[in-house]
Amino acid sequence: MTSAEFLMFARGPMIQVAGFVFALGLLVRLVEILMLGRSENLAEKRGSGFQGGLRTIISRFFPADQNTFKRSAVTVVAGYVFHVGLFFIIFFLTPHIALFKHLVGFSWPALSTPIIDFLTVLALIAMVVLLWRRLTHPLLKFLSTGEDFIAWTVTFLPLLTGYMSYHHLLLPYNWLLGFHIASVALFLVVFPFTKLMHTFTFFLARWYIGSMAGEKGVRQ
Amino acid sequence: MSKDDSLVDVLQRSGVSRRGFLKFCALTASAMALSPAMVPRIAAALEQARRPSVIWMSFQECTGCTESLTRSHSATIENLIFNAISLDYHHTLQAASGEAAEAAREAAMEENWGKYLLVVDGSIPVGNPGFSTIAGISNKDMLLETARGAAAIVAVGTCSAYGGLPHAAPNPTGAVSVADLVTDKPIVNVPGCPPIPVVISGVLTHYLTFGEIPELDELGRPMAFYGQNIHDRCYRRPFYERGQFAETFDDEGAKKGWCLFKLGCKGPVTYNACATVKWNQGTSFPIESGHGCLGCSEPDFWDMGGFYEALSTPLPGFNEAIAYGTAAGAVAGLASGVLASRVKKRAKDQHQTVSVDDLEKGESS
Numbered sequence: 063m064t065s066a067e068f069l070m071f072a073r074g075p076m077i078q079v080a081g082f083v084f085a086l087g088l089l090v091r092l093v094e095i096l097m098l099g100r101s102e103n104l105a106e107k108r109g110s111g112f113q114g115g116l117r118t119i120i121s122r123f124f125p126a127d128q129n130t131f132k133r134s135a136v137t138v139v140a141g142y143v144f145h146v147g148l149f150f151i152i153f154f155l156t157p158h159i160a161l162f163k164h165l166v167g168f169s170w171p172a173l174s175t176p177i178i179d180f181l182t183v184l185a186l187i188a189m190v191v192l193l194w195r196r197l198t199h200p201l202l203k204f205l206s207t208g209e210d211f212i213a214w215t216v217t218f219l220p221l222l223t224g225y226m227s228y229h230h231l232l233l234p235y236n237w238l239l240g241f242h243i244a245s246v247a248l249f250l251v252v253f254p255f256t257k258l259m260h261t262f263t264f265f266l267a268r269w270y271i272g273s274m275a276g277e278k279g280v281r282q
Numbered sequence: 283m284s285k286d287d288s289l290v291d292v293l294q295r296s297g298v299s300r301r302g303f304l305k306f307c308a309l310t311a312s313a314m315a316l317s318p319a320m321v322p323r324i325a326a327a328l329e330q331a332r333r334p335s336v337i338w339m340s341f342q343e344c345t346g347c348t349e350s351l352t353r354s355h356s357a358t359i360e361n362l363i364f365n366a367i368s369l370d371y372h373h374t375l376q377a378a379s380g381e382a383a384e385a386a387r388e389a390a391m392e393e394n395w396g397k398y399l400l401v402v403d404g405s406i407p408v409g410n411p412g413f414s415t416i417a418g419i420s421n422k423d424m425l426l427e428t429a430r431g432a433a434a435i436v437a438v439g440t441c442s443a444y445g446g447l448p449h450a451a452p453n454p455t456g457a458v459s460v461a462d463l464v465t466d467k468p469i470v471n472v473p474g475c476p477p478i479p480v481v482i483s484g485v486l487t488h489y490l491t492f493g494e495i496p497e498l499d500e501l502g503r504p505m506a507f508y509g510q511n512i513h514d515r516c517y518r519r520p521f522y523e524r525g526q527f528a529e530t531f532d533d534e535g536a537k538k539g540w541c542l543f544k545l546g547c548k549g550p551v552t553y554n555a556c557a558t559v560k561w562n563q564g565t566s567f568p569i570e571s572g573h574g575c576l577g578c579s580e581p582d583f584w585d586m587g588g589f590y591e592a593l594s595t596p597l598p599g600f601n602e603a604i605a606y607g608t609a610a611g612a613v614a615g616l617a618s619g620v621l622a623s624r625v626k627k628r629a630k631d632q633h634q635t636v637s638v639d640d641l642e643k644g645e646s647s
Contacts, residue, residue: 064500066581069551073587074597081600082607089611090618097619156525157594160544164595165604174525235511236551 065236072243080247087254088262095266100274107277114276115269122268136195140188147185151178151221175228182225189218209256216252219245290329303328310487313480313559314496314506327491334490335390335398337428338372341421342414342448342457343404347439348374350476367486370398373416384417391431399489400432402460405441405448409456425463434468434495435460436485440578443471443502450584461502470495471502475578478559481507501581503553512549512575515557518542536572546590547574554579 063071125131125138152158154173163169193214196202223245225231227238252258293303307324311317316324340348352375369375370390376383390398402425407413411420419427429435437460440446448457461469472481485504488496496504513519521527521541528536528545541547549557552575556567569575574590577583587597 064581066501066551070582070586070597074599077596078599078603081596082603085604085607086611086614089608090615093612093615094618094622097616098622156527156543157592160592160594161596164591165601172525175523230511230514235513239551 065234065240069236069240069243072240072247076247077243077250080250084250084253088259091254091259092262095263100270103274103277105278108279109276109281111273111277114280115273118272118275119265119268136191140191140195144185144188144192147181147188148217148221150181151185151224154178179225179228182221182228186218186221186225189214189221212252213256213258216245216249217258220249292333307487310484313555314484314488314504316506320491324487324491328487333368334486335394336367336369336401337387337390337398337432338369338375338401338403339421339424339428340373341402341404341406341425341442342455343439343441344447345374347403347474347476348372350474351438351479351482367399380417384419387428391428395431397433398431399486400428400435402435402437402442403439405445405455405457405459406463407448407455407457408463409454413455422463425460429460429464429467432467434470434489435464436482437461437469437471437473437502438482439477440473440475440581440583443473444581446473446475447584449582468495469502470498470504473501473503473508473579473581474554475576475583477579478507478555478561480559481555499553501553503579507555507559508553508579510553510555510558512552512554512557512569513547516549516569517557518569531572539572542569542572542574544592545574546588546592548577548580548583548586548589548593549575550593551586552577552580 131138150173153162155178156172156175159169159172196206196210196214220242223238223242226233227235227242230238232238233241249258253261290303294300298306304321304325307328308318308321311320311324338348371383371387373383376386378386404421406421406425408422411422414421416424437443441448441457442460445453445457445459445462448455449459459471461471470485472485474481481504484507485496488494488504496506499505499508501508513522516522518539518541521539522543526535526538526540528540528542530536531545543550547569549569556575557569560567560570576589577586580586585597587593587595
């Protein structure tokens with residue numbers, strides 16, 4: 063297989079199958095969760111569940127207190143650098159926006175490539191730091207399962223191959239772009255069936271916890 | 283022009299000085315990324331070279347490649363080199379036709395068996411031999427017969443190199459490339475729609491100098507001309523880096539000469555010498571004229587998504603895959619949810635309440 067054939071395969075059948083599996087899996091899981099619902103709260107409501115839900119979605123973005131932050135400073139800082147970086151890389155790189163425009167029909171302004179490039183380097187470093195911490199921290203190590211490492215790998219590969227194709231590292235661009243798309247295909251296929259689903263479910267989880275607390279009258 | 287004339291005799295008669303000739307050799311050496319020490323060797327080889335016999339076959343093609351090579355610009359040395367070969371057969375250029383033409387081909391083959399160069403433009407239909415014939419001979423038969431006695435084959439144009447336009451989906455004629463049919467001869471692919479004229483003279487010069495075909499890439503193209511990426515050599519690259527893109531062909535960005543990536547430029551995956559050698563005696567190349575690269579020197583460039591779709595967009599079918607996946611996922615999710623709620627309901631219905639008395643009764647018995 064030549065690099066041109068591989069690239070055509072990646073841009074064609076491979077990403078189509080991956081996109082199908084991703085959409086299917088994502089929808090099945092979200093609809094399942096939503097249809098499960100919550101059991102009825104028979105107690106008298108002492109506050110707004112709606113407000114509580116919204117408040118918790120936002121408040122959990124920040125560490126609860128200094129001690130919590132200090133205990134897991136590496137996770138919080140590296141986690142944020144990685145997640146914020148990933149968000150901007152996925153949604154604000156010109157070629158990616160062209161892809162979303164193709165999919166949804168509208169577009170938005172891009173960030174200049176050197177900024178995305180810088181964020182990619184930061185995100186890659188942050189991910190390595192997080193992996194290193196997972197491997198060395200006794201508690202995290204104890205809690206880690208194979209799925210954690212699979213999730214890490216399929217997230218790391220698109221970042222790495224994307225960075226390599228932009229800088230034309232090691233291989234001709236066709237191969238690198240093909241590998242980049244292939245790694246994204248892998249990510250999409252793995253996504254709905256692993257903890258990567260937290261991209262969507264964290265809203266639901268925070269909402270449920272927040273609204274339950276809200277109905278019990280919790281203010282903050 | 284007798285067949286025993288050397289290339290230099292022909293060039294001299296055409297008014298090319300020795301100085302001009304050496305300049306050409308130096309230019310070829312640099313274009314082909316050879317060391318300057320090679321210049322005298324190229325000159326010596328060309329001086330000694332007898333006019334090589336060339337048989338040119340045109341199959342499913344549009345004559346654009348021949349036009350590009352013979353009429354690209356007025357009398358340059360590339361052109362003279364092209365004139366200086368002994369072009370013994372060329373459907374389009376020769377005056378003869380039918381059996382007389384075929385007789386010329388057979389005579390040239392016999393006389394130069396094992397030594398002639400075979401140049402092919404156009405793809406070969408294998409779906410039905412009747413799709414394209416010359417003097418009643420199918421393209422495939424003619425290619426295979428002529429290839430047997432060739433020293434080497436030069437596939438000129440994307441059609442003969444990779445199937446090109448006739449090979450585009452759904453490929454009604456079953457078009458294939460030369461390399462798909464001939465596997466036992468050295469083949470140089472010179473793709474492009476059309477290819478750059480200097481590339482063919484470069485390949486010819488290399489063949490005359492070293493007696494072998496130049497170094498090729500994985501797609502059978504001479505590294506010297508197809509080793510560089512259009513995007514890497516593009517003068518608009520800084521705009522790509524800065525994120526300045528033309529959104530339409532007549533907006534402010536287009537007028538300022540910004541990057542054409544969003545308008546579908548395929549430069550990043552295209553390997554050719556357009557950005558450096560340029561066209562029309564170095565005047566410009568498509569991107570310089572404000573149009574994105576179509577990727578014409580790459581296999582299946584007709585099927586690389588739309589010419590005006592950005593390279594990062596998937597090939598047709600992706601949106602449908604997402605839509606079907608979403609629909610199927612929603613249905614499957616609903617079905618699974620209904621099933622789960624029925625299980626829940628059944629459990630609730632079958633739930634039996636137990637009082638303290640019942641439990642005590644159970645214990646005492």
